[in-house]
Amino acid sequence: MATKVTILPNGPALIAGDLEVIGVDGKPIQLPTPQMAICRCGASKSKPFCDGSHRPAGFKDPTPTA
Template sequence: MSAEASARPVSITACPDGPLLVRGDLALFDDDGEPVQPNRRTFALCRCGASAIRPFCDGSHKLVGFRTSPPARTPAVTFDEAP
């Protein structure tokens, strides 16, 4: 099986009052276009801006009282790479 065939689709789930949970095979880049290695297939991205390990979540949203609006009832978004 090729690497393309074994790649898992990416899903991003917004946690209420918390981070974005990213699952699947995803390339992540910083502001300079340099790759950022999450070192796992499921990771959390900070939404509150208070994390000491941005872009990843370190739980600081709990300390700063980060709150989100209740989301509309929509399914998680899944991205499939184009061939």
């Protein structure tokens, strides 16, 4: 399965496909689904994953430059 990355407006990056996430301890992190949401706002309490904190943080995409 090809890996697909979808940037959600004012939210996380959704990554789906054949995924393996390795933690800072060098061990794989078990994913509950073959899709994950990666935080882009910096407000998540469970980085690198999105926990919905972008909404109360008021995260807005930067203005595209091109």
